[in-house]
Amino acid sequence: MRYKASEIEPKWQKFWEDKGIYKTNLNAPEKKLYSLVMFIYPSGAKLHCGHWYNYGPADTWARFKKLQGYNVFEPFGYDAFGLPAENYAIKTGVHPMESTLKNIDDIRAQIRRIGCMYDTNSELMTCDPAYYKWNQWLFLQLYKKGLAYRKKSPVNWCTSCQTVLANEQVLSDGSCERCGNPVVQKNLVQWFFKITDYADRLLDDLHLIDWPEETKTKQRNWIGKSTGAEVVFSVEGSDEKIKVFTTRPDTLFGVTYVTLAPEHPLVEKLTKPEFKPAVDKYVEQTAYLTEIDRQSTTKEKTGAPTGSFVINPINGEKVPIWIGDYVLLTYGTGCVMAVPGHDERDFEFAKKFDLPIRKVILQDGTSIDDEFEVAFTEAGTMVNSGKFDGMSSVAGKQAVIEELERIGAGKAKVNYRLRDWLISRQRYWGTPIPVVYCDKCGEVPLPEEQLPVTLPKDVEFKLQGDSPLKRHAGFMNTTCPKCGGHAERDPDTMDTFVDSSWYYLRFLDPKYEKGMFNTALTDNWSPVDMYIGGREHSVMHLLYARFIHKFLMDLGLVKTPEPFMKLVHQGTITNLGAKMSKSRGNVVNPEPYIDKYGSDVFRLYLMFMGPFELGGDWSDSGITGTERFAQKMYDLAQSHTGWLKNHKAADKYDLNHLSEPEKSVYRYVNRTLAKYQHEMEHLKFNTAIAALMELSNELSKNLNACRADLQTYTLQVVTHMIAPLAPHLAEEMAEILGREKSLFEEPWQFEPDPAALTVDSVTIAVQVSGKMRGTVTVPVDSDQDTVMNGATSDPKIAKFIDGNQVVKVIFVKNKILNVIVKQA
RNA sequence: GCCGAAAUGGCGGAAUUGGCAGACGCGCCGGACUCAAAAUCCGGUCUGGCUCACACCAGGUGCCGGUUCGACCCCGGCUUUCGGCACCA
Numbered sequence: 001m002r003y004k005a006s007e008i009e010p011k012w013q014k015f016w017e018d019k020g021i022y023k024t025n026l027n028a029p030e031k032k033l034y035s036l037v038m039f040i041y042p043s044g045a046k047l048h049c050g051h052w053y054n055y056g057p058a059d060t061w062a063r064f065k066k067l068q069g070y071n072v073f074e075p076f077g078y079d080a081f082g083l084p085a086e087n088y089a090i091k092t093g094v095h096p097m098e099s100t101l102k103n104i105d106d107i108r109a110q111i112r113r114i115g116c117m118y119d120t121n122s123e124l125m126t127c128d129p130a131y132y133k134w135n136q137w138l139f140l141q142l143y144k145k146g147l148a149y150r151k152k153s154p155v156n157w158c159t160s161c162q163t164v165l166a167n168e169q170v171l172s173d174g175s176c177e178r179c180g181n182p183v184v185q186k187n188l189v190q191w192f193f194k195i196t197d198y199a200d201r202l203l204d205d206l207h208l209i210d211w212p213e214e215t216k217t218k219q220r221n222w223i224g225k226s227t228g229a230e231v232v233f234s235v236e237g238s239d240e241k242i243k244v245f246t247t248r249p250d251t252l253f254g255v256t257y258v259t260l261a262p263e264h265p266l267v268e269k270l271t272k273p274e275f276k277p278a279v280d281k282y283v284e285q286t287a288y289l290t291e292i293d294r295q296s297t298t299k300e301k302t303g304a305p306t307g308s309f310v311i312n313p314i315n316g317e318k319v320p321i322w323i324g325d326y327v328l329l330t331y332g333t334g335c336v337m338a339v340p341g342h343d344e345r346d347f348e349f350a351k352k353f354d355l356p357i358r359k360v361i362l363q364d365g366t367s368i369d370d371e372f373e374v375a376f377t378e379a380g381t382m383v384n385s386g387k388f389d390g391m392s393s394v395a396g397k398q399a400v401i402e403e404l405e406r407i408g409a410g411k412a413k414v415n416y417r418l419r420d421w422l423i424s425r426q427r428y429w430g431t432p433i434p435v436v437y438c439d440k441c442g443e444v445p446l447p448e449e450q451l452p453v454t455l456p457k458d459v460e461f462k463l464q465g466d467s468p469l470k471r472h473a474g475f476m477n478t479t480c481p482k483c484g485g486h487a488e489r490d491p492d493t494m495d496t497f498v499d500s501s502w503y504y505l506r507f508l509d510p511k512y513e514k515g516m517f518n519t520a521l522t523d524n525w526s527p528v529d530m531y532i533g534g535r536e537h538s539v540m541h542l543l544y545a546r547f548i549h550k551f552l553m554d555l556g557l558v559k560t561p562e563p564f565m566k567l568v569h570q571g572t573i574t575n576l577g578a579k580m581s582k583s584r585g586n587v588v589n590p591e592p593y594i595d596k597y598g599s600d601v602f603r604l605y606l607m608f609m610g611p612f613e614l615g616g617d618w619s620d621s622g623i624t625g626t627e628r629f630a631q632k633m634y635d636l637a638q639s640h641t642g643w644l645k646n647h648k649a650a651d652k653y654d655l656n657h658l659s660e661p662e663k664s665v666y667r668y669v670n671r672t673l674a675k676y677q678h679e680m681e682h683l684k685f686n687t688a689i690a691a692l693m694e695l696s697n698e699l700s701k702n703l704n705a706c707r708a709d710l711q712t713y714t715l716q717v718v719t720h721m722i723a724p725l726a727p728h729l730a731e732e733m734a735e736i737l738g739r740e741k742s743l744f745e746e747p748w749q750f751e752p753d754p755a756a757l758t759v760d761s762v763t764i765a766v767q768v769s770g771k772m773r774g775t776v777t778v779p780v781d782s783d784q785d786t787v788m789n790g791a792t793s794d795p796k797i798a799k800f801i802d803g804n805q806v807v808k809v810i811f812v813k814n815k816i817l818n819v820i821v822k823q824a
Numbered sequence: 825g826c827c828g829a830a831a832u833g834g835c836g837g838a839a840u841u842g843g844c845a846g847a848c849g850c851g852c853c854g855g856a857c858u859c860a861a862a863a864u865c866c867g868g869u870c871u872g873g874c875u876c877a878c879a880c881c882a883g884g885u886g887c888c889g890g891u892u893c894g895a896c897c898c899c900g901g902c903u904u905u906c907g908g909c910a911c912c913a
Contacts, residue, residue, distance in 0.1 A: 041913050166911040214828055221827050296825040425911060535907055610837055622836060625849040690848035765844045770894045772844055810893050816843045818893050
């Protein structure tokens with residue numbers, strides 16, 4: 001009979017729901033396992049194959065753990081704030097709340113068809129005031145500790161639309177995606193979270209967590225800790241000082257100019273009148289460039305002199321001040337001391353503008369008079385450096401720092417590439433910032449009792465001008481909680497990464513009202529044991545969540561330093577070579593596949609396609625393979641209807657009492673079990689399924705030749721191995737076999753019978769002079785002589801040895817014999 | 825540009841992590857069953873040479889080089905593709 005997924009799958013989904021099989025008992029934290037997938041952004045494109053590729057296999061792993069006896073908590077929720085809903089509102093007039101709730105309803109129905117064990121009690125959505133209230137509360141706690149502050153920072157500004165654009169809305173040529181006009185960088189006062197205060201802890205604690213090394217590396221590089229010195233240069237004829245950060249204080253004598261970022265506040269003050277027109281023009285040009293363009297190492301260097309000079313504190317030398325767009329205001333102090341002899345970027349800049357290049361570090365084995373072809377950026381011996389001459393540049397770093405400290409012109413300094421987290425967004429669909437600006441008292445954080453500040457519903461979405469909140473007088477005008485006078489609210493909302501920085505804690509009790517989350521539960525259930533999501537979140541989301549978790553630990557709200565103990569990235573399923581997204585218009589809808597093959601076959605196919613962590617370009621060729629496999633398994637159950645009752649299986653069998661086909665089947669089942677267990681543990685679903693397919697091939701050969709109760713034994717094991725991979729199918733099989741309970745109602749032992757795994761002979765590869773010449777089958781653990789005898793008595797191998805002189809023999813027990821010969 | 829990955833038959837991929845390259849599946853070819861089709865089952869399928877055939881020989885894991893008795897795996901240098909680069913989430 002055909003396996004009818006369209007009938008069987010809804011039947012089990014209803015059964016699971018009715019019996020509440022996936023409701024986690026949160027009051028039993030012994031053997032707890034918190035398994036989490038990154039929650040979904042509910043866009044209008046709904047679930048695509050990429051989502052399935054995340055949720056299906058992740059659920060398979062969680063089910064495997066549940067069968068192993070863990071008390072698994074697997075929640076699901078909605079990352080419901082964000083830009084696309086607001087863009088949709090501008091385009092269609094449909095309110096973001098309306099479109100978002102509609103999308104969530106649609107997605108919820110789709111999610112149900114995957115058949116995951118999501119605990120529906122835990123569902124949450126971040127656009128609910130009961131959720132975002134606690135973003136505001138979190139903001140206030142950060143504010144109290146001095147970790148939320150305001151400063152000026154640039155935004156993308158479309159001069160034509162008169163509106164702020166997201167990076168995504170700026171095309172690669174620097175124009176607005178809506179109107180095609182140029183986009184400029186405009187400074188606005190915005191809120192920041194001081195993540196840089198946590199930089200060292202974020203770096204050091206990486207060793208506490210079981211994360212992919214590639215991800216830890218990305219985070220380390222993102223934080224970008226570097227040690228060096230801060231050097232203070234005084235501006236000639238002025239009280240102004242210019243501070244620079246350098247990792248190479250040993251090259252200080254080689255400074256021939258100083259460069260400021262064009263948008264540096266000192267540029268205005270330091271530019272001499274006769275240089276002003278050129279400088280202003282250059283500053284304006286720079287506003288059109290993105291940061292990525294500016295950091296390009298192949299772009300030709302540009303810049304302009306200011307006409308001012310600074311004094312190098314180490315030698316009293318007077319050097320010019322330039323501005324250049326390769327210097328970024330956001331890194332270090334926004335100024336660099338330029339040492340063209342020993343820095344590639346400074347070298348190029350100096351060549352372009354004919355500035356002097358001085359050698360102060362001598363490369364070993366070269367002469368001090370050799371001309372520079374390129375900058376020498378490695379360690380060497382200090383020269384042209386006054387009293388430091390002859391010192392190694394490595395020791396020189398410390399020596400120069402000590403000298404700077406002595407003369408009060410600098411100090412040792414650690415610098416990070418990591419910048420503070422800008423959380424202000426000039427948009428409507430997000431969490432309002434709980435601060436008002438009073439005519440008298442200035443910046444005033446709201447008292448906690450006034451939370452939440454809710455989003456007004458009656459706003460107008462327009463393409464041009466200010467954000468909807470700023471135009472909403474009823475929202476903007478309020479009273480100061482301090483003096484009772486007139487005050488204005490902050491018109492901005494928070495970055496949605498704030499929402500996703502703590503949602504995993506809220507899942508345990510999403511309706512909790514007495515605090516951000518229910519610590520009675522989170523104390524036992526946090527941290528998350530397994531977190532599964534895409535590599536695109538390697539840095540930002542995962543770094544922000546770690547930061548907020550650490551801050552919550554400092555508040556005493558969580559007890560562990562890290563939120564996610566183990567992390568796995570599923571691969572990206574691309575289509576036509578790019579990540580699936582609505583904006584790219586290349587999403588692949590899974591529904592037709594579910595309709596045709598059923599959810600289990602589709603899930604099996606996604607897992608069988610390749611390694612979970614790899615992903616790849618979408619193709620449905622091959623899904624028939626998993627369909628056939630599912631049908632075979634179903635047929636197998638059908639041909640054994642009721643056997644669980646009629647032919648009871650033993651727990652294990654003694655090989656000595658089995659016939660040859662029985663031995664073969666028993667060994668195969670147990671070997672598969674061992675392999676399966678290992679592969680499932682490590683989320684290698686593709687090879688776990690391949691092992692089951694191999695077993696299926698063996699069974700079609702030998703199962704019918706086995707005694708009845710051994711057949712039952714086999715089917716019982718097979719059904720349990722299928723259960724996490726194709727849960728509906730396995731439940732149906734178990735029912736046909738005569739089982740009365742759900743497979744997921746009680747744990748099951750995946751341990752193979754060790755006696756069935758032992759082998760008495762092994763096939764060893766034989767090479768002659770490194771080339772494969774044949775194999776010999778010998779008793780396990782045979783010594784070199786035995787294998788050698790076997791090899792030389794095989795004429796196919798012997799013909800390559802005979803007549804030649806054996807020079808050397810390499811032998812690895814149970815693996816290989818390599819006979820090195822010299823041609824006679 | 826910078827940071828992080830990936831590359832193996834016609835296709836998706838496997839290889840106990842330095843020890844028989846191509847498991848498993850798709851596709852394709854041939855056969856069985858059938859009035860026919862679907863479904864199912866059996867056999868074959870890296871490339872080239874040589875053979876009626878079996879056998880045998882040679883080459884082969886993106887490209888160039890290296891280490892090693894032995895390299896898909898380790899090292900150096902490239903190429904191409906993908907993810908991220910702080911306002912997509």
